[in-house]
Amino acid sequence: MTMRILEKRSVPAWIEALQTTRRIVGPKPSNGHAAFGEITTAAELALDYGTTILPPKKALLPTEEELFRFDHGRPQAPSDAIATVLLGVHTCDLHAIRLLDRVYEMGVRDQAYARRREATLLVGLECLRPCSEHVFCKSMGTLTPPDGIDLHLTDLGESYAVEVGTDEGAALLNGVDGVRDAGDADLKRLDRVMSEKWARFPYPLEFDISQLPSLLTMGHTSDLWNELAERCLSCGSCTVVCPTCSCFDVRDDIDLSLSRGARTRIWDSCQLASFAVVAGGHNFRKARAARVRHRFLRKGKFQVEAFGLAGCVGCGRCAQACIAKITPIDTYNGLFHRQQETVRPEVTA
Amino acid sequence: MTPAPSTDRTSEGGGVAPTPAKDRTKAASPRSLRDTLNDTSIYLPVTARVAEMRPLTKLETVFTVELPQGLTLDHDPGQFVEVSVLGVGEAPISISSSPSRSNGTFELCVRKAGEVTSALHALRPGDSLGVRGPFGHGFPFQQFYGKDILFAPGGLGLAPLRSLINQVLDERRNFGRVMLLYGAKHPSELLFTDEVEAWRARDDMEVHVSVDRPDEAWTGNVGVITTLFPKVQVHPRNTVAVTVGPPVMYRFVLIELLAKGIPEGNIWLSLERRMKCGVGKCGHCQMNHVFACQDGPAFSYDRIKPLEEAL
Numbered sequence: 001m002t003m004r005i006l007e008k009r010s011v012p013a014w015i016e017a018l019q020t021t022r023r024i025v026g027p028k029p030s031n032g033h034a035a036f037g038e039i040t041t042a043a044e045l046a047l048d049y050g051t052t053i054l055p056p057k058k059a060l061l062p063t064e065e066e067l068f069r070f071d072h073g074r075p076q077a078p079s080d081a082i083a084t085v086l087l088g089v090h091t092c093d094l095h096a097i098r099l100l101d102r103v104y105e106m107g108v109r110d111q112a113y114a115r116r117r118e119a120t121l122l123v124g125l126e127c128l129r130p131c132s133e134h135v136f137c138k139s140m141g142t143l144t145p146p147d148g149i150d151l152h153l154t155d156l157g158e159s160y161a162v163e164v165g166t167d168e169g170a171a172l173l174n175g176v177d178g179v180r181d182a183g184d185a186d187l188k189r190l191d192r193v194m195s196e197k198w199a200r201f202p203y204p205l206e207f208d209i210s211q212l213p214s215l216l217t218m219g220h221t222s223d224l225w226n227e228l229a230e231r232c233l234s235c236g237s238c239t240v241v242c243p244t245c246s247c248f249d250v251r252d253d254i255d256l257s258l259s260r261g262a263r264t265r266i267w268d269s270c271q272l273a274s275f276a277v278v279a280g281g282h283n284f285r286k287a288r289a290a291r292v293r294h295r296f297l298r299k300g301k302f303q304v305e306a307f308g309l310a311g312c313v314g315c316g317r318c319a320q321a322c323i324a325k326i327t328p329i330d331t332y333n334g335l336f337h338r339q340q341e342t343v344r345p346e347v348t349a
Numbered sequence: 350m351t352p353a354p355s356t357d358r359t360s361e362g363g364g365v366a367p368t369p370a371k372d373r374t375k376a377a378s379p380r381s382l383r384d385t386l387n388d389t390s391i392y393l394p395v396t397a398r399v400a401e402m403r404p405l406t407k408l409e410t411v412f413t414v415e416l417p418q419g420l421t422l423d424h425d426p427g428q429f430v431e432v433s434v435l436g437v438g439e440a441p442i443s444i445s446s447s448p449s450r451s452n453g454t455f456e457l458c459v460r461k462a463g464e465v466t467s468a469l470h471a472l473r474p475g476d477s478l479g480v481r482g483p484f485g486h487g488f489p490f491q492q493f494y495g496k497d498i499l500f501a502p503g504g505l506g507l508a509p510l511r512s513l514i515n516q517v518l519d520e521r522r523n524f525g526r527v528m529l530l531y532g533a534k535h536p537s538e539l540l541f542t543d544e545v546e547a548w549r550a551r552d553d554m555e556v557h558v559s560v561d562r563p564d565e566a567w568t569g570n571v572g573v574i575t576t577l578f579p580k581v582q583v584h585p586r587n588t589v590a591v592t593v594g595p596p597v598m599y600r601f602v603l604i605e606l607l608a609k610g611i612p613e614g615n616i617w618l619s620l621e622r623r624m625k626c627g628v629g630k631c632g633h634c635q636m637n638h639v640f641a642c643q644d645g646p647a648f649s650y651d652r653i654k655p656l657e658e659a660l
Contacts, residue, residue: 067392070435073477074396077389107643108628111390247632250392250625254436261436263392265625270632276658278621279440279462282596284636284658294635294658302638 002164003182003190006153010178011160012042017176018085022121025059026087027052039087047088047153051131055243055317056093059086060100060116061267067112067250069262078112081119085172088125092135092313094149095142096243097122102307103246112265121168124152128197134316136329139205142313143198154190161190204329207336212310213301219335220293228331229289231324236269238318238326244299244311245269270294296331381423382416383483391628394433394479395420399472400454405540409505410470411445412457414480422455424448426513427487427619427647431627432457432469433479440465441624443509443646444483449519458508458540484627488513488617488647493589496615497525499581501602503532503574503594507540509619510593514548521553528555528581532574532598536560536567555581574598578605585610591617599660603650613651620646620659 006014018024024039027049034049036056068078089097104113124145127137137143145152150169153160161182164170173179182190207215239245249268254261269275271292276285285291299311312328319327385395401413416422422430424444433439440463446456461470472478490513498517502510517524529548533539539558549556557577559570570577574594590606592599599618606616622634624642634641636658645653653659 068390073435075393075435075479077393104630108386108391108630110628110630112392246630248625248630249633250439250631252436252438258436263433263435263439265392265631268632270635275633276622278623279460279466280595284596284622290658297637298635302635305638 004162006160007178015042022083081116084120087123092142092315121150126154134319136314138201140314216301225289225293236271237321239269241317241321379421424483425487428483430482434468437468447515497588499590501592503598506593530577593619616650
């Protein structure tokens with residue numbers, strides 16, 4: 001691991017240098033929030049952002065993505081992905097991307113995702129403050145970045161410490177003025193920033209996260225799901241803003257000539273009533289409670305078992321988006337409390 | 350994550366080899382359609398030709414599909430393909446022909462039910478359609494060697510089961526008794542009637558057919574499929590039951606099969622889901638932690654019994 005220092009005053013020049021070879025996607029101001037979008041000038045970049053409504057996932061898994069085009073009944077090979085730098089990705093979202101990599105590339109490899117992913121370099125950004133009241137990244141173990149991120153920035157005030165994770169990442173800094181190897185003073189400063197950061201973040205889950213899959217297994221028949229279902233509106237907002245949700249629907253579009261068109265995949269949501277309907281109308285997840293439970297189980301149990309990584313990174317976006325105020329912290333802790341009550345040994349006089 | 354299902358099959362048990370021996374080391378050997386998924390995109394269908402369309406009922410038509418030169422389907426009975434009409438969409442359709450009768454073509458029995466299947470019905474022989482697959486795990490019929498087989502399809506369930514039935518009949522000596530209990534709503538909805546009659550005429554297969562609502566010409570059994578179960582006595586430990594039908598049918602057929610004492614692990618069924626991708630990505634067929642498109646669609650009952658979203 002190499003640690004380098006990027007002076008903040010050099011960031012505009014760095015962005016301009018990156019732009020000569022790659023598209024840059026990063027956080028930029030949008031209606032009073034920050035949103036990931038294409039950065040055309042360095043001034044647009046808002047690296048001091050808190051959180052975004054939609055996760056940076058959309059750069060790898062667009063809301064609508066052409067799988068291929070067709071012409072006169074013949075499918076055509078899909079086009080190449082655009083070389084991209086996805087910049088300013090917070091640590092929770094880096095963990096989410098690591099999970100998406102496994103979902104889409106393990107088993108049968110999804111080349112549509114893999115092509116875009118391979119063309120994308122990740123520049124992470126350390127969060128130094130909780131971005132909302134709903135975050136539980138510290139509980140989920142996503143407070144620091146996973147290994148192998150191309151570059152990872154930590155704000156040191158006048159400069160960024162840049163952890164170089166890959167050769168491709170190192171090359172992104174080549175020839176940029178204001179970049180140097182970190183010295184002892186820089187590393188000390190970094191240590192202090194990280195130590196101060198740790199104490200700022202809450203630890204809201206009341207149990208050890210390694211217990212989450214078994215907690216969900218035991219809580220499978222809990223009344224909690226029915227109680228949440230009474231509040232849930234099945235709007236699907238939670239899945240739209242989730243950095244790890246990856247289910248999709250597929251749609252064909254055809255132009256007016258009826259000869260050319262495209263097959264497109266679009267984000268879908270297991271919370272929508274129609275998600276598990278089959279021909280003939282039978283719905284295998286008709287009960288709202290079953291849909292609510294499926295979301296939590298998929299993230300907290302099934303994906304842990306299938307991929308070795310949790311499908312929840314503690315970003316708190318779903319809690320922020322939920323009109324019914326359903327939050328993963330309350331849900332997980334609620335299950336934990338009920339389990340405690342269930343197993344409490346009887347006290348004999 | 351389940352690894353991609355192997356399409357290799359070894360011939361054992363001394364019966365008629367179900368498919369020609371495959372030798373992937375031969376340069377000239379045809380390529381399996383499934384391998385094309387790895388070329389550029391798992392979502393890119395191969396353009397195949399409709400060789401023949403044979404209407405069975407008002408709603409169901411059998412399509413004989415011919416793959417491009419050099420490609421073979423290499424399927425197991427019970428697997429499915431994703432079928433495309435470009436501009437309309439794609440739908441998962443079970444393969445109705447048996448591997449033993451592939452001959453470079455395969456058959457799909459398609460019910461006109463939605464947009465894609467309606468567009469398929471509007472095709473004519475010689476037209477193109479897109480195919481991806483085959484996907485998932487079918488019925489592991491080689492595990493059934495030496496057993497009595499009880500087939501219990503309901504309605505359109507005969508379409509996927511026909512693949513297995515013909516495979517079993519083409520290597521008949523590998524199996525014990527072969528029984529078919531087939532139920533449909535109305536005589537006009539019975540599928541593959543000529544074939545069912547040919548099966549009935551065999552002296553090595555027991556065939557019972559029932560309809561819920563008879564017409565005037567119907568002389569057979571009347572009632573739902575479960576009314577056929579008293580007609581066969583089985584040796585439960587040596588019987589494999591394979592049932593395919595709508596969800597509501599499974600509930601009642603399972604009661605009958607279990608009442609006969611057939612072990613849960615010897616009862617096989619096929620689950621229908623709206624698979625969009627076929628490879629465990631789109632999420633539509635997920636039942637608890639199991640993906641019907643990869644782990645199934647054929648399952649033994651003991652496997653899906655604990656999954657409350659399965660049936």
